Structure formats: structure tokens, C-alpha cells
Amino acid sequence: MYRQRILSLCLVVIFALGILAPMVGEAAEGNAEAGKKIYQQFCASCHGASGRGDGPAAAALNPKPRNFTDKELMSQKSDERLFNVIKKGGAANGLSPVMPPWGASLKDSQIWDLIAYIRTLAQ
Ligand code: HEC
Structure with missing residues (x-):
């Protein structure tokens, strides 16, 4: 028993x-390969094809889109922080409102894919 x-x-x-x-x-x-595709489609126009914050739309922006290849800066950002900014946008996190919220168009798993890809850019 x-x-x-x-x-x-x-x-x-x-x-x-x-x-x-x-x-x-x-x-x-997250899956960095899948994240790369989403990044090229939705993020590269501002953050740049190689993540330096120098996409075609960035010239007119102030502050500039985050430079994901800045290792020192990016190492200070937790995954949770990146997740919140991507999901809820810049304004909801005390950043520029030009950084759009993606929660309505991307699934949480796709945001984790993006983070996995972004993390490969700062090495
Ligand atoms: C319309 C231009 C634009 C697009 C499109 C855009 N961003 Fe941004 N993003 C910005 C700007 C501008 C900032 C910087 C905000 C600041 O420094 O106040 C930023 C900041 C960020 C940050 C920094 C968060 C932090 O705490 O430092 C992350 C992560 C980010 N974006 C991810 C993404 C991802 C992923 C996509 C695509 C799904 C994307 N962005 C699309 C303009 C954009």
C-alpha cells in the first residue's frame, strides 16, 4: 500500500x-536561426542588417536604435529586459517610443528566438 x-x-x-x-x-x-529571419524582416530597417543600429530608417532617429554589437552595453542587459522591450516597446520601458511594441504581432517563442539571435551579434 x-x-x-x-x-x-x-x-x-x-x-x-x-x-x-x-x-x-x-x-x-530560443532558436537563433529562426530569430535571424524575423530580425531581417522586422528589425533590420532600424537596427541594421548586422545589428549596429545603422539601418536605413536609423539616420533620422534620435536616440539611435540600440547597437547590438556593443558587447559591453549588451552584457548589462538581461534577457528579461530585452524581452520586455521587444514585447511591450520602448515607451513602456522608459526608452524612445520609436521602438515599437511587438507583442501583438510576435509570439513569445519568436521573441525568445530574436533574443537568441541578438545575443550572437555581440561576440
Ligand atoms: C522604427 C525603428 C525600430 C524598429 C523597426 C525596431 N526598433 Fe528596436 N529600438 C529602436 C530604437 C530607436 C531603440 C532605442 C531606444 C532608446 O535608446 O531609447 C531601440 C531599442 C531596442 C532594444 C534595446 C533595449 C534596451 O534595453 O537597451 C532592443 C532589444 C530592440 N530595440 C529590439 C528590437 C527588435 C527585436 C526589433 C524587431 C522585432 C526592433 N527592435 C525593431 C528602434 C526600432
């Missing part, structure tokens, strides 16, 4: 881990 209880408890724990592990993993490892 007692043994069976422990056994079923173990099964519940294993089952829960199986569900939770991928959810945690998503934050840590």
Missing part, C-alpha cells in the same frame, strides 16, 4: 518535470 503511494508520487514528479523542463528551456535557448 505505502510502496504503491511512493511509486505513484514518483510518477507524478517525473511527469511534471517532463512538462516544465521544456518551458524553462524555451527562455534560455
Whole structure:
């Protein structure tokens, strides 16, 4: 009787881990390849094809779009911070309102893909 209880408890724990592990993993490892495609489509016009903040639309902007190749600056930004700015936009995070909110057009998983890609630019 007692043994069976422990056994079923173990099964519940294993089952829960199986569900939770991928959810945690998503934050840590978005897909940079997928992120690159989304970036070229929606972000490069301002942030530049190589992420230097020098896209065609950037010339007229002040402040300039973030330069993602600035390693020192980008290392101070947490993934959560980047996620919030991308999802809710600059204005909601005390930055320039020119940085649009993308929460309505991109899924959370796509935002994590973008972050994974952006992180490859500062190396
Ligand atoms: C219309 C131009 C424009 C587009 C398009 C744009 N951004 Fe931005 N973005 C900006 C500007 C301007 C800033 C700088 C805001 C500031 O410094 O106040 C910025 C800042 C950021 C930051 C910096 C956050 C921080 O805390 O330093 C991130 C991350 C970012 N953008 C990601 C993206 C991503 C990802 C996309 C595409 C999905 C995108 N942006 C599209 C203009 C743009």
C-alpha cells in the first residue's frame, strides 16, 4: 500500500518535470536561426542588417536604435529586459517610443528566438 503511494508520487514528479523542463528551456535557448529571419524582416530597417543600429530608417532617429554589437552595453542587459522591450516597446520601458511594441504581432517563442539571435551579434 505505502510502496504503491511512493511509486505513484514518483510518477507524478517525473511527469511534471517532463512538462516544465521544456518551458524553462524555451527562455534560455530560443532558436537563433529562426530569430535571424524575423530580425531581417522586422528589425533590420532600424537596427541594421548586422545589428549596429545603422539601418536605413536609423539616420533620422534620435536616440539611435540600440547597437547590438556593443558587447559591453549588451552584457548589462538581461534577457528579461530585452524581452520586455521587444514585447511591450520602448515607451513602456522608459526608452524612445520609436521602438515599437511587438507583442501583438510576435509570439513569445519568436521573441525568445530574436533574443537568441541578438545575443550572437555581440561576440
Ligand atoms: C522604427 C525603428 C525600430 C524598429 C523597426 C525596431 N526598433 Fe528596436 N529600438 C529602436 C530604437 C530607436 C531603440 C532605442 C531606444 C532608446 O535608446 O531609447 C531601440 C531599442 C531596442 C532594444 C534595446 C533595449 C534596451 O534595453 O537597451 C532592443 C532589444 C530592440 N530595440 C529590439 C528590437 C527588435 C527585436 C526589433 C524587431 C522585432 C526592433 N527592435 C525593431 C528602434 C526600432
